[in-house]
Amino acid sequence: MKNADERKLRPFQNSDSKTVLSWAKDETVYYRWCAGIIGPWPPGMQDLHFSGNSDAYIYEEGDTPLGMFTVRWSDDSPVVMRLGYVIVDPARRNQGIGRAMIEKALELAFDHYRAEKAELAVFEDNLPAIACYTAVGFQPLEGRSESYSINKKKWNCIVMQKGREEQL
Numbered sequence: 560m561k562n563a564d565e566r567k568l569r570p571f572q573n574s575d576s577k578t579v580l581s582w583a584k585d586e587t588v589y590y591r592w593c594a595g596i597i598g599p600w601p602p603g604m605q606d607l608h609f610s611g612n613s614d615a616y617i618y619e620e621g622d623t624p625l626g627m628f629t630v631r632w633s634d635d636s637p638v639v640m641r642l643g644y645v646i647v648d649p650a651r652r653n654q655g656i657g658r659a660m661i662e663k664a665l666e667l668a669f670d671h672y673r674a675e676k677a678e679l680a681v682f683e684d685n686l687p688a689i690a691c692y693t694a695v696g697f698q699p700l701e702g703r704s705e706s707y708s709i710n711k712k713k714w715n716c717i718v719m720q721k722g723r724e725e726q727l
Contacts, residue, residue, distance in 0.1 A: 568663050571615030571627060573606040579617075579627050580604060582646050590714070591685050592646045594707040609644065616667070618660040625651050626660045630668060633678060639720070640674035645688070657691045665695065669723045676723065680705045680716040689717065697721045 571579075583589035586600045597607065609615050613631040617624045626647040633639035642664055647657045668677045679697065681688045697719035705716040 566618060566620045566625065566659065566663075568616045568618055568667060571607075571609075571617050571629075575617055575624060575627070576607045577604050578624050579607060579646065582648050584649055588649070590709050591682050591688075593644060594714070595709050613643070615644070616664070618656070618663060624648065625656050628660065628664050630664065630672065632672075632674075636676075638675035640668035640672050640677045642668070642677060642679040645679070652687075657688075658694055661691060661695050665721065674723065676720055678718060678720040680718050683715045683717050689719075692719050695721070696725050 580602050583592055583602065589600050589602060607615075609629050610631070613629040615627065615629045618626040618628075627644065628642055628646075629644045631641050631643070633641045642661070645657075645661070645664075647660065665677055668674045677697075678700070679692065681692060683689075698721065700718045700720050703718035705718060707714045707716070
């Protein structure tokens with residue numbers, strides 16, 4: 560297996576849609592990934608389109624996609640980069656890929672986009688994702704939360720943030 564130094568980011572292409580959508584193996588994984596913003600479960604195999612203010616990236620090893628995420632400027636602050644749509648190939652979970660991908664996303668946010676802070680929202684019951692984000696230095700923002708209505712139920716998110724000065 561190659562090490563994380565040999566992995567890279569590249570811009571998402573429409574041809575990645577089928578692969579990325581296949582990673583959402585069940586309804587819970589799908590809604591944890593996109594909160595239904597892309598559409599209801601089950602997703603069609605359409606091309607994924609993210610909002611015009613988002614840039615999507617594939618994290619890959621060689622030509623093999625390992626994960627995906629988006630970045631966009633926060634609606635609340637011009638110096639905060641928002642990460643979203645974070646997903647890892649389920650066949651590659653528990654191998655440190657999520658953490659390595661988020662570290663690359665932070666480098667992108669701080670070095671390329673010149674953001675002062677990076678933030679994301681994670682569903683409060685998604686304990687593996689919370690552990691991953693905490694491991695790379697994200698901390699919950701007190702008093703900040705988000706929620707989504709999914710299948711007539713309220714799904715609550717924790718908003719987490721990391722500053723450039725806290726970068727490892």
